[in-house]
Amino acid sequence: MKYFFKAIRLILQPVILFIDWVTRPSWPKRSKEEQKSIDEKTSNLALYQFYACPFCIITRRAMRRLGLNIEIRDAQNDPKWEQELVEQGGKRQVPCLRISTEDGKVEWLYESKDIKHYLEQQYGDTGNAPQMNADKR
Ligand SMILES: N[C@@H](CCC(=O)N[C@@H](CS)C(=O)NCC(=O)O)C(=O)O
Incomplete structure (x- = not known):
């Protein structure tokens, strides 16, 4: 059973990544100055994630739809980021x-839905107030 789910995952992951690649949202058009100002604001953020x-x-x-250059930290392959995330x-x-x-x-905001709401509220034109249920440490 374990191998069955592993096989399903191995088949589905490239499909999902391909669909994501084909249907990628476009980066918003903005001036260099505007982007620089947003980059400065988002420099306090880092996304811990797994690629697939x-x-x-x-x-x-x-993030892409909103045009946000947020540092990506690979918590699957880099033990340093994994340990930081857990601890x-x-x-x-x-x-x-x-x-x-x-x-x-430092606040740690889990749940893709809440992260999306937070980013939309901070950097988008629309969006609802986020559910800030992050653990504060
Ligand atoms: N409800 C969560 C689900 C997140 C989730 O299930 N993430 C998986 C990876 S797809 C995970 O963190 N698994 C932990 C692990 O593999 O150790 C969300 O929407 O963010």
Whole structure:
């Protein structure tokens, strides 16, 4: 049974990645200055993720649609990021957005839906208030 699910996953992952690649949202048109200003704002963010995780793909698509250059940290293949996620975030689950605030605090926002809402609220034209249920550490 374990191998059955592993096989399904191995077949589905490239399909999902291909569909994502073909239907990628376009990057919003903005001036270099505008993009630079947004990049400065998002420099306090980092996304802990796995490359082929569907929830991470949803989150990366939202980032792209909003034109956000957020640092991506591979928590699947880089033990340093995995350890940081588990020890500081609280659990090994991706995607997770690390938000460092101006007063030096760090918030770990789990759940793709909540991350998407947070980014839309901060950087999009529309969107609802996010459910900030991040663990504060
Ligand atoms: N409800 C979560 C689901 C996230 C989820 O299930 N992520 C999987 C990867 S696709 C995970 O973190 N698994 C932990 C592991 O493989 O150790 C979301 O929408 O973000």
